[in-house]
Amino acid sequence: MKKLLLAIVLTLAFAVPALAGSGELYLYIWSEYIPDEVVENFTKETGIKVHLSTYDSNEAMYAKIKLAGDGYDLIVPSSDYVGLMRRQDMLLPLDKSKLTNFPNLSDKFTDQPFDPDNTFSVPYMWGSTAIAVNTGTLGEAAVTSYADLWKPEMNGRLLLPNDPREVFAIALKSLGYSLNDTDPAHLEQAYQKLKALMPYVRVFDSDSPKQALLSGEVSVGVIWNGEAYIANQENPEIQYVYPKEGFSMWMDSLCIPKGAKNLDEAHAFLNYLLRPDVAAAISTEMGYSTPNAKAAEFLEPEVAGNPIVYPDAATAAHGEFQDDIGEAMKLYEDYWVKLKGSND
Structure with missing residues (x-):
């Protein structure tokens, strides 16, 4: 069915105006986050060649854009980093007159506090971070909450994302706090709790964490729902568990960084991704939710x-969207360095 939907995208005749620009587009995006066929179809329709580079964390993307200053026409930060980069004047405003497909977006995902009126960002995908469990090795009831990750039987069987916000969310939610908490005392508690979990971690992976689950290298992983969806398709014993303490929800958006040179091409690609058939093809292939x-x-x-891709309303109500935490991010990062060091 995935291939069928992609074939529809490849054959539907939605004309994209020819551009007088360079005919090149430099896209910097998360690993395994856009189908090759979608990119190829865009090139077929427009003649614009897409140069794709990938990253595995918001921190890596931000550091590269901050240091390089230019070289990319589109980036895909999460909502908290959209807010950060907007405040630091690192993004260019969008030309909405070129985004005729923008009204296709649900009002639930537009005009958010991190970017009022979507001056700088176009919602791309949203999803959750929860727990993927190999029930074939651990059983159906082994993991129902974040607290279960500290069970002795998880020692050496655990995968965590290579992402400080996502990892701290595990401890903060298990302590009953918001995953956007900035209280230094609460962050100290979360750090101490995570120190006890570090010996259990076999691998940190934000590139393709499903592989460690599918290979049997780990039995449980805190991963993004799209990765869990693909793993579940290949091995139905890998189940996605929404922990009872609550879980992280997020939205990634497309932005044009300052220094981008191919603005017409960037807007053409944004408008293409906003087509409903293209958005559906991306959601179907990647396993994330489209806005x-x-x-x-x-x-x-x-x-x-x-439910892995589109949780029902009752489940989603237990999720909490990541928000910008301002200067507190420095404390997260300091603790993260200590945690990673203790796990080497």
């Missing part, structure tokens, strides 16, 4: 009704 309301008619029931 594109018009895409629903292109989603097959097995995707639209899959």
